[in-house]
Amino acid sequence: MGYIDFGSSVLGKMMKVGVQPDVVTLSTLINGLCKRSKISEALSLFDEMMEKGYRPNLIVYTTVLNGLCKTGNTDRALRFLRMMEERGFKPNIVAYSTVIDCFCKKGLLSEALDLFSKMKVKGIRPNIVIYNCLIHGVCNLGQQKEATRLLNEMAGNNISLDIVTYNILIDAHCKKRVISEAVDTVDAMRKQGIEPNVVTYSILVDAHCKEGMVSKAEDIVDTMRKKGIEPDVVTYNALINGHCLQNKMDEARRVFQLMSKKGCAPAIRSYNIMINGYCKAKRVDEAMELFHEISQKGPTPDIVTYSILMQGMCELGRLSSALKLFRAMLKSRLELDIVSYTILIDGFCTAGRIEVAKELFLQLSVNGLKPDVYTYGIMINGFCKKGLPDEAYQWFRSMGNNDCLPDSCCYNVMIQGFYRNSYTSEATQLLVEMVSMGFSADLCTATLFVDLILQSNKSILI
Incomplete structure (x- = not known):
């Protein structure tokens, strides 16, 4: 039994014998529940506190708000923020930063900026933390103009960029694959008296590796060490990945072993x-x-x-080894996802073992998973290659039963399957349907129908 479970048990016993816990006891338990992401239990306890007449302090409100944000409950977090105000607690800059950061991480930028505006109207002065949250959010969505506007607003409020801000901007340049601009930003940062840290160097190492400039990345790591900054696990991972992308596995292994020698556990x-x-x-x-x-x-x-x-x-x-790994994964009690199933289904379809693939597909619903359009495409293609276009078509039409409508790829796979199994009439009918759905024939489908036109001297609109 964990400490939180033990605490809940003690609380229950206290209530049974008539000992009323104080606000500190309940607040401590709520904090523990939030840290373990047991947000529903934390909210239940919070509501119980309110019902029994306890008055939680600002710390308790902020703790629950943080818990909601960490578990991605953005709507509930916003409602909770409003509830704080209704109950006489004015959310501080930390509370607003928490919710705005949550919005940004979920890509809800307009909601984040709207809350930011409301915060300023209430007379709360933004700080560097909240600006960094917003700049990170806009950069992740590629909105460079908005990032520039926020930077100018910071300057207007006499808020200087810190190392976090610079790292966000450097990372944004690297993601846009303009390393030269990232390097220029590092130079600008140095001119402001801010030296790169391990995060800065890791971003640059990763960017150079992804561009195939692994030797330059190695030079950056050497520079780090000369500056007295030891690479961390993120730096090493970027360098290892760089060697792997170049198919230099012996070099990757060398770096992998080096990180352990340097006291950085993989x-x-x-x-x-x-x-x-x-x-x-x-x-x-x-x-x-x-x-x-x-x-x-x-x-x-x-x-x-x-x-x-x-x-x-x-x-x-x-395939037997793949299946053995799959069974080991099931025993490990990891939370299954559609990707692992789809990999195995694709493997068996490619090998022509469609019955095994079908069995795996049917296991999805048993394990609470729904096939996606990619999984269906693999099965449809598998049936067609096995010479079973009728069964493939049944699966194609049954996609809607799993709230999964065929996309352009599925249509093209089914049409090609019909054609290759000499179901030219069915292929033509499905092509017309596909076009009416707003999809286009891919190169393979178009080539097949050009051949059909040439052979039959009939005109078919593709």
């Missing part, structure tokens, strides 16, 4: 990058060695680890 993402690199290089046995290593000494494999390995095994036709 995280599960570090292992996943290495395992993915080995799988892409068709060196799945070495990938499995790493998998066994983490199974024995940690960190715990996650669903990404299993999915990467299953993909690697399927691509090499080692």
